[in-house]
Amino acid sequence: MNGTRRRGARLRLALAGAATIALLGPLAWMWQDSLMPDAYSVMDMGYADYGGALTHVGATSGHSEHSEHSEHSEHFEHSEHSGHSEHTASARSLTSLTADPDRAADVAITLVARRQRFRLPTGRSVDGYTLNGASPGPVIHATVGQLVEVRLVNESVPDGITLHWHGVDVPNAADGVAGVTQDAVGVGRSFTYRFVAGQAGTFWYHSHQVSHEQVRRGLLGALVVTPAARPPAGTADVVALLHLYDGARTINGREGDVRAEARPGERVRVRVINTENGQTPVWVGGAPFRLAAVDGTDLHEPASVRDTAVTVTAGGRADIEVTMPEDGSPVRVHIGGPAGVVLGSRSYDAPAVPRPSTTLDLLSYGTPAPLGFDPDRPDRRFDYEIGRRPGFLDGRPGVWWTINGHMFPDVPMFVVAKGDVVRMRIVNDSGEPHPMHLHGHHAVVLSRDGVRATGGPWWVDSLEVGTGESYDIAFVADNPGIWMDHCHNLPHATEGLVAHLMYEGVTTPFTVGGTGGNKPE
Incomplete structure (x- = not known):
């Protein structure tokens, strides 16, 4: 028993x-299986997606009309991509994709990065990072066609630092992504970025090393590129960079209103830069306005509107153009709330007005204009479907983002060849909105939820894709390299919402992790 x-x-x-x-x-x-190696190349991640094209087949000669799309390709003046296959003798390192090394700089600046405690003008103390002793860093000004040279010196940022030129279609070697286009710049070291300012517009720069922390704590600044022609008389220009420091909403590093002088009848361009992880509304009290540009690209024949809000995507920019009232009344440009930029001369007593119930729909704003290419005859078609599911990410259990049903690092590498017309559908079924940012390129929005765009060309580098939404976008592959295509809600990027666009024949010598401690997100 x-x-x-x-x-x-x-x-x-x-x-x-x-x-x-x-x-x-x-x-x-x-x-x-989820554990990441100590060092890995993004070229070895996931799987190659050739967008329906035959493997290693480049663009044909039928794209001569692409030359019309010049404002998004003038930066690429020195390097040319002569082959389409990474397995041919024409394969080259992205380190060779630079601006003309023999050309002298037109704009030269040194930025010294420090970890330090600093004070906002209101006296609030922030434990963060500075560039040249302040945050935001200095506004960099250039005109179209100038070569910009920025020397970055890391005095005391312990994790290393890079600078990414957000929205500027720089040569790939200057993109500033740790582990992809360079190693992070360690303490006591420096790195020099060189690029031609090929397009007039509003841009910004920020660290792309441990970016979810370093951007939040102050490693950022504005970049403004103006047309080569002198601005007409009776115009003014104001930068308005939105950033939260430990929960304090600031514009140009100041809590509360920013005042800017504007005379009666003067036309003022307010360059709103959203450096935060979520979208923000902008609206105007005291005058009608035009949305003159989005993400550094002027809109075509934008109409004057009033009692309407504009949504600015995380990482995105919106240029608000106001003509000042002839009677000298002040105008308030609200940025996310009661505070904002107050334009005036004799008085700055502009009362706050509630956010309008109407939001400008860029799908139908402005009037049509030629794109310079035919998006209905693409060489490559890609899907970027965002979802979410439980699992492990580098050994950590959780609920993580997916791309086309795959969790990081088993994500697609979107492969193109120089000259390709690329069409991509972004679908968000993840339950949260995502501001999607493609490096090195601007894309035009073709449709949202199947409804075609009917207004002026809506070019973006940062696109808000709401939950349940889908967008069709297109661009010309005119800037060879290896480029991040990720969510600019930066904590989401750390949670796996990152893919890359790679040109055939381009390689990188850099690795994520490794002795350089590269951590792009």
Whole structure:
């Protein structure tokens, strides 16, 4: 009897052990499989997606009309991509994709990065990072066609630092992404960025090393590129960079209103830059306005509107153009709330007005204009479907973002060849909105939820894709390199919402992790 009981107990124990192994075994395998190596190349991540094109087949000669789309390609003046396959003798390192090394700089500046405690004008103390002793860093000004040279010196940022030129279609070697286009700049070291300002517009710069922390704590600034022609008389220009420091909403580093002088009848361009992780509304009290530009690209024949809000995507920019009232009344440009930029001369007593109930729809704003290419005849078609599911990310259990059903790092590498017309559908079924940012390119919005765009060309580098929404976008692959295509809600990027666009024939010598400690997000 006792023997029978012992055999029964052993059987139950064996069954329990088998059940435990059956349950924990797959979890242990998933955990092990999710661990990232100490150093890896983004070229080895996931799988190659050729967008329906035959593997390693480049663009044909039928794209001569692409030359019309010049404002988004003038930056690429020195390097040319002569081959389409990474397995041919024409394969080249992205480090060779630079501005003309023999050309002298037209605009030269040194930025010294420090970790330090600093004070906002209201006296609020912030434990963060500075550039040249302040945050935001200095506004960099250039005119179209000038070569900009920025020397970045890391005096005391312990994790290293880079600078990414957000919205500027720079040569790939100047893109400033740790582990992809360069190594992070360690303490006591420096790195020099060189690029031609090929397009007039409103842009910004920020660190792309541990960016979810370093941007939040102050490593950022504005970049403004103006047309080569002198501005007409009776115009003014105001930068309005929105950033939160430890929960304090600031414009140009100041809590509360920013005042800017504007005379009666003067036309003022307020360059709103949203450096935050979520979208923000902008509206105007005291005068009608035009939305003159989005993400550094002027809109075509934008109409004057009033009692309407404009949504500015995380990472995005909106140029608000106001003509000042002839009677000298002040005008308030609200940025996310009651505070904003107050334009005036004799008085700055502009009362706050509630956010309008109407939001400007850029799908139908402005009037049509030629794109310079045919998006209905693409060489490559890609899907970027955003979802979410439980699993392990580098050994951490959680609920993580997915791209086309795959969790990081098993994500697509979108492969193109120079000259390709690229069409991409972005679908968001993840339950949260995502501001999607493609480096090195501007894309035109073709449709939202199947409804085609009917207004002026809506060019973006940062696009808000709400939950349940889908967008069709298109661009010409005119800037060879390896480019991030990620969510600019930067904590989302750390949670796996990152893919890359790669040109055939381009390689990178840099790795994420490794001795350089590269952590782009």
